[in-house]
Amino acid sequence: MHIRTPFLLSASLLAGLWAPAPALADGINAAAQERAAHIVQTGIYYYWNGGDLKQAEKDYFQGITLKGRYDIVENSFREAAKLQPDRLDLLFGVASAQVLQKDTAGALQTWADIWQKDRQGFEAPILQAAYLTALENTEATDKILATLARSHPERTQAYQDKFARATRTLALPIRTTPNPDMPQAQHAIVVLGYALGKGGVVQPTLLKRLDKALALARLYPDAPLVLSGGVQQGGITEAYAMAEWLAAQGIARSRLVLEDLAKDTVGNAVNCAAILKDLGVRHATLVSSASHIRRGLTVLEEATRNQGLDLHFDSLVELDYPRLEDAEKITAAERVVVYRDLMRTSGIWAFPGIQQ
Template identity: 50%
Template sequence: MNKKIKVLSAVLGFIMLTGCSSTSKYPSSNDQEKIAQLTQTGIHYYWHGGNLSKAEKEFFKGITLKGKYDVVENSFAEASALSPYRTDLRFGIASTQIIQKKTPEALQTYKDILVMYPDNFEAGILLAGYSKQMGDMKTFNETVEVLKKNYPEKTQAYLEKFAMADNFSNAKLNTEAFKVNGNHAIVILGYALGEGGVMKPTLVERLKKGYELHKKNPKSPIIVSGGVQKGGVTEAFLMRNWLVSKGVPSKLIYMDDLAKDTVGNAIYSTEILATLKPEKVTLISSASHIRRGLSVFQEAANLKGLNVEYSNLVYLDYPSLEEAQKVSEAEKLVIYRDLIRTSGIWAYPGIQQ
């Protein structure tokens, strides 16, 4: 945690404990303008990055920024200092800390929210979920006990979501294409394009797995998912063209060219699945990404009321399948993060799911 964030955390902690602050609960119009500017700067850097030197000069004097997420975290921290009672700004800080693998700091941010607002469900369930994935079952159990008293049905629903994700974390990964009986669809997840709109090897390997599965299931519709543009084209557009070039009938291919990340993949592809109404879906991605993909796709299907059975086919981006089956602490955190985002608890409330 850098010096400026430590100072801000100390100030905000003092405000919560004493109730004494020169900062009004309702910021002035000037402060509101600064807050809007800071949050917009933060979310811009979240998606696009930018000039770090310019950010240091214009927004964060005296702070050396190491990367774009430093800008995001500092943006929400500065905004929160101006309006310490706004939980959305604190959630923005915590979400960025999770991205940067600063999990202890994120957990403390959620605890700070709960000091101010003890009945805040979102802070509680995030604290519980991340504590569980960190192996801190004491905090998990204590937090869940409080949540159950205040929100019994909602808490139980999230415990079931966590159990579902845990089951997918233990799923056997398939590296060879297989025949699927019944009403079946295929979903291939995109991967960031290179400069000028060129498919990177990882995306090509995922497409190869999709093509192999198509050969085993030639009537199954295929959804290609990815909407981040580079060079004027999206992942989905290039994926479709690649499959067509291999002889896959274009009428079988559906494009999700809106998704900007894994959560978007699940939400927008599930919209297409809702029209296709398959009973079984095979999700294709890299081995390092598939468990997260399965969890968020199942959650998106549940929210849509779809009764879908998911299987997987992976491009093996590990030295061995045995190694691929292991789930790291970092992956566990990301699985829960995107599961919770898909469920409707935004990472940056009101700005970015």
């Protein structure tokens, strides 16, 4: 995603940001629209880059005490929605920011408000159903799905199927040793990256993932390795660093497929799914950390299905918990994050028109 720098406001423009704006003859308030766009762009910049909270309070959010960069994101969309109250996409942005701040109850209420304004809409109530499923509130989920099934039967069934697959994935055992029973043919190994250190240094967590990937690569000598990670440090992406490490261990470069654009788990899944389709594989083993594997598998399966694939998945983890028993426990917080990224991967963007 191309990230633009935040709009820099002069004193006069800053004063004008909060002043009443004239409406055009056709009812479109152009000045409010422009101000809303500037505020939203500020929020998205902070989403990716962070920044000076006190300066943001001074420049954009007078009277609001900001607690973190996601607070800026939420308040950016909230203030923009005040300027353009008919734009439901801005309210979706508020809800997504609330999820980022672990205010799931607030997000559920925001989606309920959106649904009240658009009773024929689908995305707000299906997001409610997804997060209520994550919170294991079966009664509330069933009520929403029953309502949606009357107006959107096919889409509702499709999402019920997605939720069922996510439930199965969350129940899978954690595998810490390579599975020797995967097919040798039409099999790919997908390795998810991890943040590099300063200057592009491979961090211990990623080294442990690579050790697991190396064991798989030797067990399945014909399998390509899809290395996913596009966040750079020192001009080096995670994918490039992984490829260099594996090549140094004797893995042929012809087996290494670099996915060097993804900035997050959803990007990993979407980009890797397209690569897996090109490779023509029918089986894939995902390598990541134990704390990340259930989310990674859930979104990768969703992304490959979006590509028209029906792959058989396996996994291998580096154990980033003290004990295996700890890794196998699933918290409500993890389920929420899994469903958050599932819904994004399914095509319901977190910030509609701006950020998946």
